[in-house]
Amino acid sequence: KFTNKKLPPGPRGLPLIGNLHMFGENLHQDLGKISKKYGPIMSIHFGLVPVIVASSPHAAEQFLKIHDLIFASRPSNEVAETVFYNRRNLVSSNYGPYWRNMRKLCTLYLLSNAKIQSFQPMRKKQVQILVDLMKQERNVIDVSAKIASLSANMSCLMIFGKKYMDEDLDEKGFNALIQDILCIAGLPNFAEFFPCLRVLDLQGFTRRSKELAKLFDEFLERVIDEHVCDKFSHEQKDMVDTLMEIMQSGEGEFEFDRRHVKAILLDLLVASMDTSATTIDWILAELLSHPNVMKKLQNELEQVVGKNRMVEESDLENLEYLEMVIKESSRLHPVAPLLIPHESIEDCEVDGFHIPKGSRLLINVWTIGRDPDIWVEPEKFKPERFQGSNIDLRGRHFELLPFGSGRRSCPGLQLGLTTVRLVLAQLVHCFDWELPNGMTPKDIDMTEKFGLVTTRVQHLRLIPKYRLHI
Numbered sequence: 001k002f003t004n005k006k007l008p009p010g011p012r013g014l015p016l017i018g019n020l021h022m023f024g025e026n027l028h029q030d031l032g033k034i035s036k037k038y039g040p041i042m043s044i045h046f047g048l049v050p051v052i053v054a055s056s057p058h059a060a061e062q063f064l065k066i067h068d069l070i071f072a073s074r075p076s077n078e079v080a081e082t083v084f085y086n087r088r089n090l091v092s093s094n095y096g097p098y099w100r101n102m103r104k105l106c107t108l109y110l111l112s113n114a115k116i117q118s119f120q121p122m123r124k125k126q127v128q129i130l131v132d133l134m135k136q137e138r139n140v141i142d143v144s145a146k147i148a149s150l151s152a153n154m155s156c157l158m159i160f161g162k163k164y165m166d167e168d169l170d171e172k173g174f175n176a177l178i179q180d181i182l183c184i185a186g187l188p189n190f191a192e193f194f195p196c197l198r199v200l201d202l203q204g205f206t207r208r209s210k211e212l213a214k215l216f217d218e219f220l221e222r223v224i225d226e227h228v229c230d231k232f233s234h235e236q237k238d239m240v241d242t243l244m245e246i247m248q249s250g251e252g253e254f255e256f257d258r259r260h261v262k263a264i265l266l267d268l269l270v271a272s273m274d275t276s277a278t279t280i281d282w283i284l285a286e287l288l289s290h291p292n293v294m295k296k297l298q299n300e301l302e303q304v305v306g307k308n309r310m311v312e313e314s315d316l317e318n319l320e321y322l323e324m325v326i327k328e329s330s331r332l333h334p335v336a337p338l339l340i341p342h343e344s345i346e347d348c349e350v351d352g353f354h355i356p357k358g359s360r361l362l363i364n365v366w367t368i369g370r371d372p373d374i375w376v377e378p379e380k381f382k383p384e385r386f387q388g389s390n391i392d393l394r395g396r397h398f399e400l401l402p403f404g405s406g407r408r409s410c411p412g413l414q415l416g417l418t419t420v421r422l423v424l425a426q427l428v429h430c431f432d433w434e435l436p437n438g439m440t441p442k443d444i445d446m447t448e449k450f451g452l453v454t455t456r457v458q459h460l461r462l463i464p465k466y467r468l469h470i
């Protein structure tokens, strides 16, 4: 079928390990450097697995729009199989009828605008609890940890109908276990690239995946049992209720039992908790590094909301500068800098290059966001660059893709953005934030820690000064 079998260019690999020796802790940055030499469609190898890296808006559009269908699958991995019930979740399931149906159900019943709206009072209450707590504080607080807990609480209330405390799962704690899942799923797993090493479990991933699978399965069983017996009364229909209803109605049009319910519940938890919290953390860190931007945002809030009340969700659509700030931070710090790996289901030709079936695809949105050919002074944090621009966050403009684009793009975009906008607006409106111990804005550390969700290495420790008149 293909006359031209030329693979995309890329660095020569070593026998067996391919290019794995070229990568340090920050895979997205290393790939960015290498792609400068080999171009926006690059071919490398993780062990024996062929990997294609796209690093320009044009290349991203080729894979996520023009040839979207061919690249709409996901590679398998240890965590997907062990922890997510043999890939019955949405994030890691193969492209096909199961994924299509499940995605439709999730968008229609769990992540629709009406559903997001129904959780508005819950969000308001949880943010209020955090603001009240911070109002009392005179000392330095770990704001990153507080934002992570707030996000975890909001996710749990939405998905399970109640907050779960760290001790509900394991002595290691709820948040830490979710981090473990993201970590194992995000790091290069040698057993995947060299199947013969699988039995040796050199990185201990198999053992840890099995432990995590057991812990979460017991937890999810308990949660479902509680709902079935209605041991705790909850005012509002949560996502467990909705999924159980779908299961009982037979509307799934495919096999749908407890394993599917559990896989989707865990998926939603993992996909929502850290992404939203980390996005907020990065934005706050940039605002603290740029006091002029912080001031301008506070001025906007003063004009739209005023100092006599807190922010309401209905205010959010009037906060234009906030939107620019979110876009600018998402450009520099996309929380999933390589998106989630895609996999091709057929041979394909892209820009004259042959891409074999079964290639893994990484879209380096981090590099695209910092490309000097696309952005003026790309390393500078300047929200004003989006003034009057039609570039949005929805994946229609391939130079800015924090939620991906096309069939596999984030179905939780609206929910995630609502959380990010509300929490950020409230924290910036209610408080002035002081840096501790003579720290200056220049001292804020922006070092990244790569993972499926890429976080800042340092937590933000700040002193809140309440600034409203109520």
Ligand code: HEM
Pocket (backbone or CB within 6 Å): 090, 091, 092, 103, 111, 267, 268, 269, 271, 272, 273, 275, 276, 279, 335, 336, 339, 340, 341, 342, 402, 403, 404, 405, 407, 408, 409, 410, 411, 412, 413, 415, 416, 417, 420
């Ligand atoms: C600011 C917050 C968020 C960001 C930045 C974000 C980003 C992303 C990205 C980059 C992807 C991968 C796209 C790709 O592979 O092409 C993704 C997938 C996904 N996200 Fe989000 N996300 C966020 C919040 C959420 C929330 C709140 C939920 C649901 C509760 C969610 C559910 C999912 C799911 C289920 C997928 C997998 C979709 C599939 O494979 O079909 N996300 N997200």
